Amino acid sequence: MKMEDIAKLANVSKSAVSLAFSGKPGIGPDTRERILQVAHEAGYSPKSKTITASRSDKSLLFLVCTNSGIVLEEYYQQPFFKELIQFIEERCRQKGYSLIFSTVDVEFFQRDIQMVAEEKRSAGTIVLGTNLTREQISDIHAKLPNLIVLDTCFDTLPVQFIQINNVMGAYQAGAYLCDMGHTSIGYIASNVRIHNFEERKRGFLAALMERGLKIPEAQMLAVAPTILTSQEDLNRQLTVYLESGKTLPTAWFCECDYIAISAMKTMSELGIRVPQDTSIIGFDNITESVIVTPELTTIHVEKERMAVLAVDLLTDTIEQGTQVTAKITVDTKFVERNSCAAPATFVPKGELTEQA
Structure with missing residues (x-):
């Protein structure tokens, strides 16, 4: 045989x-x-x-x-x-x-x-x-x-x-958003919990806490972590949030690049522009992070x-x-690309001095 x-x-x-x-x-x-x-x-x-x-x-x-x-x-x-x-x-x-x-x-x-x-x-x-x-x-x-x-x-x-070093990577992301002037920040988590995601959450929240910020419960969303396309579930969560009269956060941290890319596609369907209306940061720096538009700001994992x-x-x-x-x-290493911008109402300190 x-x-x-x-x-x-x-x-x-x-x-x-x-x-x-x-x-x-x-x-x-x-x-x-x-x-x-x-x-x-x-x-x-x-x-x-x-x-x-x-x-x-x-x-x-x-x-x-x-x-x-x-x-x-x-x-x-x-x-x-x-x-x-x-x-x-x-x-x-x-x-x-x-x-x-x-x-x-x-x-x-x-x-x-x-x-x-x-x-x-x-x-x-x-x-x-x-x-x-x-x-x-x-x-x-x-x-x-x-x-x-x-x-x-x-x-x-x-x-x-x-x-x-998941804690370090997520901390870098949180510090970056705060330093850009974001004070209203959302968090899109995986609805499947593992060690890595728990550590990322700890690091991100620590960066915000050091700067006197918290994420309201309504701005903590959760979606499937392995989908690169738009997600109906995220669309629903964002729609409910906006229809309640709440203002969209000016930035979001996503626990992995899959979630970040999915979030950008879902927000585009809702008419939300990235980064003009809201900024997005991912984690992992997968190849797809430079294929999407805008290219994704993310945390580089030293896979090699x-x-x-x-x-x-x-x-x-x-x-x-x-x-x-x-x-x-x-x-980890922080990788700055085009999916993040300062909030529309934010004016850097140096510019405030010049205007005065």
Whole structure:
């Protein structure tokens, strides 16, 4: 039996079968599981499996747990994760390692993690921890000890973490808006809560509090965090806000670029101009932030630096047998573009002096 036969039995393409056997992204977990089940029932054993096993000492596993909230089944198409994976693959090649992929469905978390552990296809594992709880990461670590977790952090776990300095990035955004003269500021949050978003909220509110400002409850909105188009739900929230007679905030902070881009498109449908009527700041600096009009002011996440640190820290642990764990926080950079402007009524102090 050949790979083509498995493709016909599973009613998929040959390339989909190849992706299922290699563990690489490109197909959903349901399709992958169906292909593997068909192959098992047909008694087919892919040749690549033996090769992978014999080279497991020079392979790293990139493990992703998907759900319907933040990390989607097509995570490899989500801009932030896509860029991060590309940098990880590049660093693995530079270090002489291959990178293989495995996806775990959060709904079947314990079963799938056990299967990954039993396969023993790699010398170490990089876990995308964006959407994972402390307990889930602890379970993964118990089964996959050579582990580093990206994009989250739990201080009390003896696990290696590399995370974004979310507090710093959001603080930078808050300070920037205040320094531009904004005093009426809105906040558009994700309606799915994770570690990163909670930290961003903390940093942004801290910047405002230091300057004597607060965000009224009515100016705290929440929407889906993985949609780049306009959102009916946000349209409804903004419409209700405006119809109540309240004045539109002169600026908004959005917890990620997805939300910021979606907000700009939704506001455009309502006749709200950015930045003339209101300013918008995002977070992550995904590629799409320079494609939209106006280009998005945002917080740059050092995805390449995080990838390099993850691969280097993991390979050093594998090759040198290092037992000491580390938790690394990578700082952000503020990126000023065209989606922000001073409020229409704001006059800089220097100009006030000149007018006097």
